[in-house]
Amino acid sequence: MRIALYVTCLIDLMRPGVGFAALRLLEATGADVVVPPAQTCCGQPAWSAGDRQTARLLAEKAIAELADYDHVVVPSGSCTDQLRNIYPQLFADDGHWGPRATALAARTFELTEYLARFAPELPLPDAEGGHVTYHDSCKGLRGLGIKQQPRALLARVKGLQLTEMADCEECCGFGGAFSVNFGDVSTRIVDRKCESIATVGADAVVGGDLGCLLNIEGRLRRRGDERTRVLHIAEVLAGGGES
Amino acid sequence: MHFHARAAERVRNPVLQKALQKAKPLFVGKRAKGVASLADDGLDFELLRSTAESIRNRVLADLDVWLDIFETRARVSGAEVLWARDGDEVARLVVDIAQRYGVTKAAKSKSMLSEEAQLNEALAAAGIRPVETDLGEYIVQLAGEAPSHIIAPAVHKTIGEIEALFAEAHGRPEQPRTSADIPAMTQEARAVLRQHFLSAEMGISGANFLIAETGSAALVTNEGNGRMVTTLPRVHVVVTGIEKIVPTLEDFSTLMRLLPRSATGQTISNYVSLLTGTRREGDQDGPEKTVFILVDNGRANLLGSAWQDMLRCIRCGACMNHCPVYFSLGGHAYGWVYPGPMGSVLTPLYTGIENALDLPHASTGCNQCGVVCPVRIPLPKLMHGLRETQVERGLRPWRERFALRAWAWVARRPALYRWLTRGAVRYLRWLVDGSGRIRVFGMAPGWTDGRDLAAGSGKTFHELYAARKRA
Numbered sequence: 001m002r003i004a005l006y007v008t009c010l011i012d013l014m015r016p017g018v019g020f021a022a023l024r025l026l027e028a029t030g031a032d033v034v035v036p037p038a039q040t041c042c043g044q045p046a047w048s049a050g051d052r053q054t055a056r057l058l059a060e061k062a063i064a065e066l067a068d069y070d071h072v073v074v075p076s077g078s079c080t081d082q083l084r085n086i087y088p089q090l091f092a093d094d095g096h097w098g099p100r101a102t103a104l105a106a107r108t109f110e111l112t113e114y115l116a117r118f119a120p121e122l123p124l125p126d127a128e129g130g131h132v133t134y135h136d137s138c139k140g141l142r143g144l145g146i147k148q149q150p151r152a153l154l155a156r157v158k159g160l161q162l163t164e165m166a167d168c169e170e171c172c173g174f175g176g177a178f179s180v181n182f183g184d185v186s187t188r189i190v191d192r193k194c195e196s197i198a199t200v201g202a203d204a205v206v207g208g209d210l211g212c213l214l215n216i217e218g219r220l221r222r223r224g225d226e227r228t229r230v231l232h233i234a235e236v237l238a239g240g241g242e243s
Numbered sequence: 244m245h246f247h248a249r250a251a252e253r254v255r256n257p258v259l260q261k262a263l264q265k266a267k268p269l270f271v272g273k274r275a276k277g278v279a280s281l282a283d284d285g286l287d288f289e290l291l292r293s294t295a296e297s298i299r300n301r302v303l304a305d306l307d308v309w310l311d312i313f314e315t316r317a318r319v320s321g322a323e324v325l326w327a328r329d330g331d332e333v334a335r336l337v338v339d340i341a342q343r344y345g346v347t348k349a350a351k352s353k354s355m356l357s358e359e360a361q362l363n364e365a366l367a368a369a370g371i372r373p374v375e376t377d378l379g380e381y382i383v384q385l386a387g388e389a390p391s392h393i394i395a396p397a398v399h400k401t402i403g404e405i406e407a408l409f410a411e412a413h414g415r416p417e418q419p420r421t422s423a424d425i426p427a428m429t430q431e432a433r434a435v436l437r438q439h440f441l442s443a444e445m446g447i448s449g450a451n452f453l454i455a456e457t458g459s460a461a462l463v464t465n466e467g468n469g470r471m472v473t474t475l476p477r478v479h480v481v482v483t484g485i486e487k488i489v490p491t492l493e494d495f496s497t498l499m500r501l502l503p504r505s506a507t508g509q510t511i512s513n514y515v516s517l518l519t520g521t522r523r524e525g526d527q528d529g530p531e532k533t534v535f536i537l538v539d540n541g542r543a544n545l546l547g548s549a550w551q552d553m554l555r556c557i558r559c560g561a562c563m564n565h566c567p568v569y570f571s572l573g574g575h576a577y578g579w580v581y582p583g584p585m586g587s588v589l590t591p592l593y594t595g596i597e598n599a600l601d602l603p604h605a606s607t608g609c610n611q612c613g614v615v616c617p618v619r620i621p622l623p624k625l626m627h628g629l630r631e632t633q634v635e636r637g638l639r640p641w642r643e644r645f646a647l648r649a650w651a652w653v654a655r656r657p658a659l660y661r662w663l664t665r666g667a668v669r670y671l672r673w674l675v676d677g678s679g680r681i682r683v684f685g686m687a688p689g690w691t692d693g694r695d696l697a698a699g700s701g702k703t704f705h706e707l708y709a710a711r712k713r714a
Contacts (some may be wrong), residue, residue: 016704040654050630138609175607183689188571218694
C-alpha cells in the first residue's frame with residue numbers, strides 16, 4: 001500500500017509541523033508513505049478567483065504527479081474538496097484528463113476521513129492534557145461530509161476532553177482570498193467564532209484546515225488571547241503540539 | 244459608493260451590529276425547528292426539497308406555456324393581465340391604472356418587485372401616495388430607506404430607532420422602549436394603518452406564487468395586511484415576476500410545506516390567501532378591478548442560461564439568514580434590491596455583471612446557503628460561475644490576473660517554487676516582531692488590519708523533509 005501525502009501549500013509555508021504530524025500518523029498505519037517531491041499547490045486559489053484556465057494547469061500537474069499511488073491523503077478539507085469535487089468538474093468535458101481526475105478523486109481522502117476509515121485501531125498517544133473544542137471547516141463539513149471522523153479520533157485520545165462550542169459549523173470567515181480582499185468583513189465573522197471559543201473556555205481550538213486555523217489564531221491573538229492554543233488535528237493526534 | 248466602502252461602514256456600525264447579532268440566532272433556530280417539525284407529519288426534508296426543485300424546474304422548462312395558461316385562466320375569472328418588460332414599464336402601468344381610477348392613495352403589501360421598479364418613487368412623482376402596510380416595510384418607509392431583508396425588511400433597526408421614527412411620524416413624545424413594548428408599538432402602527440386600508444383606492448401586492456390552473460395569486464403573510472390590501476380597495480394590482488408560476492394547487496401546497504418553514508420556521512404562515520379574479524355577485528368584499536402585472540426585468544434572459552437554477556428561488560430568505568457575510572453587513576451593503584447570497588447572484592444578473600463585480604466575491608464559499616435552500620439552488624456554484632464570467636470577460640483587475648498567473652507559472656516549476664518559497668518563509672520570519680508574530684504585513688494589509696499573522700518556522704516543510712531524508 002503506497003500512500004501519497006499531499007502536504008498543501010499552506011502547511012508547507014506556514015506550519016510544516018502539521019505536515020510532519022500527518023506523516024507520523026500515516027506511517028504508524030504501516031503503509032509506505034511518500035511525499036511526492038514535485039507537489040506545490042492544488043490550484044484552489046486560481047479556481048476560487050474564477051480563473052479556470054490557470055486552475056486547470058495546476059490540476060493537470062497534481063493529477064499527473066499523484067497518479068501512481070493507492071491513496072492520496074491530504075491534511076485539509078478544502079484541498080481535498082478541490083481534488084475530489086472540483087477536479088472532475090474542471091475536466092468534465094475532457095476525454096484525456098476527465099477520467100484521470102475522476103480516478104484521483106476516488107483515491108483521495110482528507111486525513112481524519114482516511115484514519116477513521118482505514119486505520120480505526122491506530123494507537124494514538126495520550127494527550128498533553130486538556131480541554132479542546134472543534135471547529136468544523138466548511139469544505140470538510142459541507143463539501144466532504146466530515147463531521148464524526150475527527151470527533152471519533154479525538155475521543156480515542158486519552159486525557160482529552162472535547163466540548164462543542166456554539167455554532168461550531170459556522171464559517172470562520174477565512175474563505176481564502178476573501179480574508180484579504182474583504183479583510184474587515186472576514187474579521188467581523190471570525191470575531192463571532194472567537195466569542196464562541198471564549199465561551200467554551202477550552203485550552204485549545206482544533207480544526208482540520210490550516211487556513212481556518214491561521215485566521216482564528218490571528219484574530220484570537222489580536223484580541224489579546226495569548227492562552228488558547230490553535231491546533232491542527234494532526235498535531236493533536238500525533239502528539240506533536242505546535243511547531 | 245462601492246461594496247467595499249458600504250461594507251467598511253457597516254462592520255463598524257455598533258447599532259447595526261447589535262440588531263443583526265440579535266436576529267441571526269432567531270432566524271436560524273426557528274428554521275431548524277420548522278424543518279425538524281416536518282418529521283411530525285411524516286415528511287422528509289430532503290425528499291420535499293427534491294420535489295420542490297422538480298416542480299420549479301418543470302415550470303421553467305416550459306415557462307411560456309405555463310404563463311399562457313395562467314393568463315387565460317386569470318382572464319376567465321375577470322382579471323386583467325398585463326406584461327412589463329422592465330421596472331420602468333411596471334411603474335408606468337401602475338401609474339396609468341391609478342390615474343384611470345382616480346387613485347390618490349395606494350396601500351401596499353410587501354413586494355420586492357416593486358423595489359426593483361422603484362414603484363413608490365414613481366407613484367409619489369405622479370401625486371399618488373404609496374403607503375407600505377407590512378410593519379417592517381412601514382418602518383423602513385418612515386425611515387426613508389429600502390428594505391434590508393426580503394422577509395424582514397427592518398431587521399437592521401433596533402427598537403430604539405423604531406421608537407424614534409414612530410414618535411415623529413405619529414406626533415407623540417419619544418419614550419424608552421424594551422421588547423416588552425413591541426405589542427403596544429404594533430398596535431400603534433395598526434391603528435394608523437387601519438385608516439389607510441379604509442381610505443386607499445388602490446391596493447398593490449406582490450404574489451408568492453401564481454397558480455396556473457386557477458389563474459390565482461397566492462399570498463403568504465403574517466400580519467393580515469395583505470388581506471386588507473387585496474380586498475378593501477376598489478382596485479387591486481398584483482405585481483410579480485414571471486418566474487413565480489406553479490402549475491397546480493397541489494404543487495403550491497408542496498411548496499408551502501417548505502416556504503414558511505424555511506423563512507420563519509412556521510409550519511404555515513398566519514394568512515395564506517388565494518386571490519382569483521374580481522368581486523363576484525354576492526361576494527362580501529374584494530376588488531372591482533384586478534390587474535396582474537407580470538414582469539420580466541431580466542428573468543427571461545436567465546432561461547436556458549447557466550443561471551437558470553436561480554429562477555427556482557421562492558424568496559424565503561433562508562440563504563441570507565444563514566450567511567455569515569449577510570449578518571456582518573446587513574442587506575443595504577449589497578447595493579440593490581436583493582441582499583445575501585441570492586442577491587449576490589441576482590444583482591449582477593439583473594443589473595449587469597460589470598456593475599456588481601464585488602458581490603460574487605463577497606462570499607467565503609461556506610455553502611451554508613446551499614444546504615438550506617429549499618429548492619436546492621447551488622448558490623456558491625452560481626457565485627463561482629459569475630467569478631469565472633468576470634475573468635472570461637476581462638473584468639478583473641489586471642494586477643489580480645497577473646499575480647495569479649505568475650504564481651501559477653512558478654507553481655508549475657517545482658525547483659523554482661521551492662527556491663522562492665524558501666525565500667518567502669525567511670522573509671516572513673524576518674517580519675516578526677517581539678510577539679513572535681507579524682502585526683503589519685504590507686503585501687496583505689487586509690489580513691493584518693484585523694489579525695496577527697503567525698510567521699511559521701522560517702523553513703518550508705519540503706525543505707525540512709529533504710534535510711530529514713538526507714540525514
